[in-house]
Structures are given as C-alpha cells and as structure tokens.
Amino acid sequence: MNNYWSAIVNNLDPYVPGEQTKLSNVIKLNTNENPYGPSYKVLDAIKNSCNNQLRLYPDPESISLRDQIASLYNLNIDNIFVGNGSDEVLAQSFLAFFQKEKPIIFPDITYSFYKTYCQLFNIAYKTIPLDEYFNIKISDYLPKIHKNYIGGIIFPNPNAPTGINLELTDVEKIISSNKNIVVVIDEAYVDFGSTSAVSLINKYDNLLIVQTFSKSRSLAGLRIGFAIGNKNLINGLIRVKNSFNSYPVDKLASIGAIAAFQDIDYFNFTCNSIIKLRNNLINDMINLGFEVLPSKANFIFAKHNKYDAKIIYEKLKDNNILVRHFNKDRINQYLRISIGIEEHLSQLIYILNKIVNN
Amino acid sequence: MNNYWSAIVNNLDPYVPGEQTKLSNVIKLNTNENPYGPSYKVLDAIKNSCNNQLRLYPDPESISLRDQIASLYNLNIDNIFVGNGSDEVLAQSFLAFFQKEKPIIFPDITYSFYKTYCQLFNIAYKTIPLDEYFNIKISDYLPKIHKNYIGGIIFPNPNAPTGINLELTDVEKIISSNKNIVVVIDEAYVDFGSTSAVSLINKYDNLLIVQTFSKSRSLAGLRIGFAIGNKNLINGLIRVKNSFNSYPVDKLASIGAIAAFQDIDYFNFTCNSIIKLRNNLINDMINLGFEVLPSKANFIFAKHNKYDAKIIYEKLKDNNILVRHFNKDRINQYLRISIGIEEHLSQLIYILNKIVNN
Numbered sequence: 001m002n003n004y005w006s007a008i009v010n011n012l013d014p015y016v017p018g019e020q021t022k023l024s025n026v027i028k029l030n031t032n033e034n035p036y037g038p039s040y041k042v043l044d045a046i047k048n049s050c051n052n053q054l055r056l057y058p059d060p061e062s063i064s065l066r067d068q069i070a071s072l073y074n075l076n077i078d079n080i081f082v083g084n085g086s087d088e089v090l091a092q093s094f095l096a097f098f099q100k101e102k103p104i105i106f107p108d109i110t111y112s113f114y115k116t117y118c119q120l121f122n123i124a125y126k127t128i129p130l131d132e133y134f135n136i137k138i139s140d141y142l143p144k145i146h147k148n149y150i151g152g153i154i155f156p157n158p159n160a161p162t163g164i165n166l167e168l169t170d171v172e173k174i175i176s177s178n179k180n181i182v183v184v185i186d187e188a189y190v191d192f193g194s195t196s197a198v199s200l201i202n203k204y205d206n207l208l209i210v211q212t213f214s215k216s217r218s219l220a221g222l223r224i225g226f227a228i229g230n231k232n233l234i235n236g237l238i239r240v241k242n243s244f245n246s247y248p249v250d251k252l253a254s255i256g257a258i259a260a261f262q263d264i265d266y267f268n269f270t271c272n273s274i275i276k277l278r279n280n281l282i283n284d285m286i287n288l289g290f291e292v293l294p295s296k297a298n299f300i301f302a303k304h305n306k307y308d309a310k311i312i313y314e315k316l317k318d319n320n321i322l323v324r325h326f327n328k329d330r331i332n333q334y335l336r337i338s339i340g341i342e343e344h345l346s347q348l349i350y351i352l353n354k355i356v357n358n
Numbered sequence: 359m360n361n362y363w364s365a366i367v368n369n370l371d372p373y374v375p376g377e378q379t380k381l382s383n384v385i386k387l388n389t390n391e392n393p394y395g396p397s398y399k400v401l402d403a404i405k406n407s408c409n410n411q412l413r414l415y416p417d418p419e420s421i422s423l424r425d426q427i428a429s430l431y432n433l434n435i436d437n438i439f440v441g442n443g444s445d446e447v448l449a450q451s452f453l454a455f456f457q458k459e460k461p462i463i464f465p466d467i468t469y470s471f472y473k474t475y476c477q478l479f480n481i482a483y484k485t486i487p488l489d490e491y492f493n494i495k496i497s498d499y500l501p502k503i504h505k506n507y508i509g510g511i512i513f514p515n516p517n518a519p520t521g522i523n524l525e526l527t528d529v530e531k532i533i534s535s536n537k538n539i540v541v542v543i544d545e546a547y548v549d550f551g552s553t554s555a556v557s558l559i560n561k562y563d564n565l566l567i568v569q570t571f572s573k574s575r576s577l578a579g580l581r582i583g584f585a586i587g588n589k590n591l592i593n594g595l596i597r598v599k600n601s602f603n604s605y606p607v608d609k610l611a612s613i614g615a616i617a618a619f620q621d622i623d624y625f626n627f628t629c630n631s632i633i634k635l636r637n638n639l640i641n642d643m644i645n646l647g648f649e650v651l652p653s654k655a656n657f658i659f660a661k662h663n664k665y666d667a668k669i670i671y672e673k674l675k676d677n678n679i680l681v682r683h684f685n686k687d688r689i690n691q692y693l694r695i696s697i698g699i700e701e702h703l704s705q706l707i708y709i710l711n712k713i714v715n716n
Binding site: 002003004005006007008009012013014015016017020028031033034035036037038042043046047050051052053054055056057058059060084085087088091095096097098099100116117119120180181182205206214218219220221222223232233235236238239240242243244245246247248250251252253256 | 367372373404446458576590602
C-alpha cells in the first residue's frame with residue numbers, strides 16, 4: 001500500500017509470466033515458445049532494415065503489416081489491428097469492449113491475465129467452470145443460461161493451459177447467440193491443429209479474434225500481436241491505441257512480422273513438426289503413467305497417476321528442465337509442458353522416467 | 359458511436375501524431391526526430407542479436423537495460439522503469455498515480471497527449487494557463503494558489519511545443535512544495551540544453567522523471583522510454599505494467615537502447631550539433647521576420663510578424679517541407695519546426711525567404 005498510488009494499483013493481482021532463464025544449459029519448456037527459430041528470411045529482412053532510418057518514428061497506422069495480414073486472410077486492412085504483443089491487444093480489447101455495466105464471462109481455468117485486465121480497468125467478471133474433463137460447456141455461454149446478463153465473452157481456443165479445442169461449429173454457436181455483445185476468441189495457439197474463426201469475420205459484427213506472432217511465427221522476442229474483426233470493432237481498438245501510444249509496433253518488429261507472414265512454407269513446416277512432436281510426447285507420457293489432456297496447442301497439460309505435480313516440477317528443475325506448474329484450484333496436480341525440439345523432449349522423457357520409476 | 363464500444367471509447371479525443379510520409383524527397387521537420395541516425399554501434403549490436411533467440415520472450419524485467427540506465431545516473435535498478443516508448447510510460451504513470459479524487463493539473467499549452475490519457479483513464483484534470491510569454495508560472499503550482507486541491511502535477515521540461523525551459527531551482531520548488539502528490543517531469547527534450555531533475559531523485563519520494571530514446575538517442579523507430587523515481591513509484595509502475603503487458607520492450611529494442619546509452623561520445627556530439635544548428639536557425643528565422651520562443655529543445659516554436667502560420671505551413675508543404683501547425687487557441691499563429699541537418703535547414707530558410715519576401 002502506498003499513498004502515491006492510485007487506488008486500483010493497490011488492488012491489482014499482476015500476471016506472473018513463466019521464468020526466463022539466462023542459463024544456457026536449461027531445457028526451457030515453460031513459456032510455450034516455438035522450439036524453432038524464426039525463418040532466416042525474417043532475420044535477413046530485419047538486418048537489412050537496421051539502418052539510420054531507425055531515427056524516424058514507425059508508421060503509426062502500421063499499414064504495411066496490417067495489409068500483409070489482411071491479404072493472407074482475404075480481408076481488408078480495416079479488419080486488422082496490430083499491437084505490442086497479443087497481451088497488449090487483449091488489454092486494449094478489454095478496455096474498448098468490456099468496460100460495461102454487466103460482467104463479462106470466461107472459463108474458471110484459462111489464461112490468468114483476463115482476471116488481471118478486469119482489475120486494471122475496473123471491469124466486472126464472472127468465471128464459468130469447465131466441466132469435469134476440462135471442456136468449455138457451450139450451454140453456459142448461451143442466453144438460455146446467462147439470461148443476457150453479461151457484458152462480453154472471452155475464451156482462448158484452444159484453451160490454455162489445458163490445450164483443449166472447441167469445434168468451430170460450437171464457437172459459432174456462442175458468437176451467433178450473443179450478437180448484442182462482443183465475443184473475443186483468443187487464438188494464440190490456433191495454428192497447431194485447431195480451426196480459426198477467421199472465416200466468420202464477415203458474418204458476425206460482434207466477433208473479435210486475437211492472434212500472436214509469439215507462438216507459431218517464432219517471434220516472441222519481438223512482441224507483435226494482432227486482432228481481426230469487423231471494421232467498427234477495429235476502429236474502437238484504434239481509438240484506444242491512439243489514446244495510449246501512437247506507435248506500439250516498432251520498425252524492426254513490423255519488418256520481421258511481415259517477413260514471417262510471407263514465409264508460408266517455413267510456417268507450415270514448423271507447425272507440422274510441432275504437432276508430430278506433441279503427439280509422440282503424449283504417447284511417451286501416457287506410457288510413463290501420465291494422464292494427458294487432448295491438446296491442440298504447442299504444449300500439453302498432464303498429471304501423473306501417482307506423483308505430485310509440484311514434486312515432479314521441482315525434480316525436473318533440479319535436472320535443468322523448466323516446465324510450468326500452477327498452484328491453483330483444480331489444476332495443481334497438472335504440469336504444462338511446452339513442445340520443444342526432439343532432443344529436449346527425449347531428455348525430458350529420460351528424466352521423467354527416472355523420477356516416476358526410480 | 360457504437361454499441362459494442364465501452365462508454366469511454368466514444369468520448370475519447372485520440373492524440374494525432376505528426377504525419378509520417380513515405381516520400382523520400384520530403385524534408386521532414388514535423389515530429390522532432392533526431393536528424394542524425396543512431397550510432398553505428400547501436401546498429402551493429404542489433405544485427406549481432408538478430409538470431410534464432412528471437413523465438414524466446416524478452417526478459418520481462420528488462421534487467422540489463424534498467425541496469426545500464428541506472429549506472430549512467432548513479433542510481434539503483436529499483437529506480438528505473440522501462441516501456442514501449444515514453445508515451446506508454448506516461449500512460450501507465452497516469453494510471454498508476456493520477457487516478458485520484460482530486461484533479462491533476464498541467465499547462466494549457468503542452469503535450470496534448472496528457473488530456474487524452476485523462477479521458478482514457480477517467481482522470482479529472484485542470485489546465486493552468488502559461489503566462490503571456492508562454493512561461494510556466496511557478497506560483498500556480500504551489501499550495502498557496504492550488505490550496506492542495508489537486509491529485510498530481512505533470513509538465514514537460516522543456517515544455518512542448520514551446521521549447522521553453524524551467525530552471526532546476528523552480529522545478530525543485532514545485533516538487534518540494536507538493537510532497538503529498540506525485541510530480542511527473544516529462545523530460546523528452548531535456549538533453550538539448552536543459553537540466554534534468556535526476557539529481558533530485560534521492561531527495562524527493564514524489565518525483566517521477568520520464569525520458570525517451572526517441573529524441574536525443576535517435577531511436578524513435580524502436581520505441582523505448584523510461585521513468586526514473588523512488589523505488590515505491592517504480593513499483594507502482596511495475597504493478598501496472600505486469601497487469602497490462604509482461605514484456606513491453608522487445609529484445610532488439612533493448613539491445614539497441616543499451617548500446618545507445620553506452621556510446622556517450624556520439625550522444626554528446628549529436629546533441630551539441632543540434633544545439634548549434636538550433637541557435638543558427640533561430641537567428642536566420644529572426645532575420646526573416648519571425649518571433650522565436652527561446653528553445654532548449656530540438657525544435658523551435660515561431661510565428662511570423664506578418665504572415666499567417668497556416669498559410670506558411672501549406673506553402674512549405676507545397677515545397678516538400680513538413681513542419682507542424684497546431685490549430686489551437688493561443689498557438690495557431692505558431693509553427694513548430696524540428697531541427698534538421700544543415701542542408702535541410704538551409705533549404706527551409708531558402709523557401710521561407712521566398713514565402714515572406716516574395
């Protein structure tokens with residue numbers, strides 16, 4: 001508590017990101033980064049733009065980057081918003097669309113930043129329990145149950161940290177049944193085997209999709225996220241952006257992001273490789289006595305049938321392997337493990353085998 | 359007006375940044391960028407860090423960059439906060455310290471983003487008129503006048519768009535007389551001949567200084583700003599940051615900023631050159647019939663004794679020279695002109711001469 005702080009700052013429960021280590025011998029499977037580096041075309045494009053023009057501000061409208069994203073999805077530039085990572089885009093979406101009289105709703109087990117945005121912007125919220133298998137129950141998000149007493153809906157698809165996917169028909173049911181409020185689908189992990197709702201953008205004015213360059217595009221270090229939606233929603237986001245920071249996406253990040261979107265072959269290759277690695281990892285984990293949720297993301301969520309998750313987490317850390325453990329209701333017996341390169345996953349299985357079969 | 363928007367979004371009056379042109383033959387003197395590119399050491403450092411590690415998130419705490427800034431000012435890392443440009447740092451400062459019951463105060467003629475932050479975060483404010491010579495009247499900022507019915511103070515030093523400087527003793531008087539509220543000094547332009555209040559940081563718990571890499575460090579394209587203050591103020595900013603975006607400063611921006619702070623010789627050379635160019639420009643403008651405010655910034659603020667500012671602005675634009683004109687009370691007869699390289703300023707004077715002596 002501090003007298004200089006605004007009242008809201010005292011009541012914040014800030015997000016805690018996964019540990020970033022500087023140790024080079026650590027196998028880092030804790031923050032869902034892409035195990036493959038960005039395409040060499042991305043690195044070349046950045047190096048070629050690293051010149052004295054960095055003295056100038058970037059284009060505040062990020063026209064080139066938004067154009068590139070729009071053309072890949074056969075949309076218009078008016079349908080695209082970009083920001084300094086999808087966390088910023090999400091934060092600005094909460095401010096732009098969710099500061100309403102009625103509470104917004106999201107799953108009880110989901111990206112924990114949602115709750116923090118609500119605290120920061122004084123937004124009322126209600127969490128909706130996932131079912132016993134950690135699935136989103138569609139009916140909870142339909143007017144028959146929530147009686148229209150909600151100000152907005154957000155959920156990730158696939159959900160995090162479960163990795164469980166919702167079929168597009170179910171996603172559409174939620175959007176089409178809630179036309180009076182904005183439905184935000186957080187598609188941070190959509191490129192690893194799930195289906196994006198982007199095909200619904202021209203059909204529904206209330207749909208906002210948020211995606212990131214930090215996962216499937218291997219650019220977590222550069223901080224670029226984007227939103228796709230109806231022109232009116234994008235205009236709302238632009239108004240908020242221009243009241244907060246005119247130039248959120250820097251020149252090199254923009255150049256790198258454009259090149260990443262252009263190198264479709266590399267994108268397909270890395271996503272497919274991660275999906276294969278994930279499916280092999282799931283089999284290996286099951287053989288070691290783990291129960292693994294059906295993941296469509298670049299991570300898995302698993303619990304052992306005998307060993308405590310916190311203890312496994314600690315023992316892995318002792319062996320220089322970082323995974324993520326959340327000390328929270330319902331999920332404190334689970335570990336979230338990012339898909340790494342084959343060599344790292346083999347080492348993980350080798351150590352896990354020692355831990356559970358010692 | 360849009361039903362999907364939060365109420366606050368409808369009432370925003372977003373900031374309008376100066377035009378960014380893609381035309382290469384334009385002389386750009388409208389957004390106060392540094393006419394010199396960043397040091398080659400900065401460019402080399404960035405290129406050397408442009409590798410597959412961009413797949414990883416940056417350090418969320420920005421330890422290396424904060425350490426570098428702290429050591430230059432003989433302060434501790436706990437005294438330093440960094441963000442995605444000083445606009446983001448300012449926005450987060452408004453949220454962290456100014457969301458109070460009482461209104462904050464700032465000059466009537468100043469950085470127009472302050473008013474926008476207040477709208478975005480629902481902060482009450484009152485503007486205090488500059489005197490007839492566009493100086494900040496110190497007494498208006500002392501309890502004797504404001505009767506302690508204020509929630510905070512912010513002003514740029516030197517002020518923008520006037521370029522007029524406040525002496526450090528006057529700055530200190532404002533800080534020391536208002537110990538119960540936070541005083542933010544926006545020092546975006548401080549390195550061009552003004553004196554920073556950084557020497558007062560350990561003396562006053564209520565002082566927050568905001569600076570940027572976009573002006574004197576030639577890195578507008580990379581978006582890095584920072585705040586210097588007492589540990590408790592910095593902690594408040596960190597709480598807000600971690601409730602908005604865990605990783606606001608990307609890897610390459612951080613590397614570039616560190617290198618820029620290390621190359622002190624280049625920094626001194628470019629700042630001194632800009633000061634010389636400014637003083638020459640002021641003389642040339644006076645000879646053409648302009649009245650020029652005494653600037654300590656990398657821009658001047660000038661009005662002609664005969665010609666309308668808007669008309670001069672338009673004629674300069676017709677001649678491929680961009681300067682800034684604000685269509686606002688009290689200053690609509692002034693032009694804000696950034697200090698460019700010698701060649702560009704000569705061309706400016708050549709064209710101005712044709713305009714006013716045709």
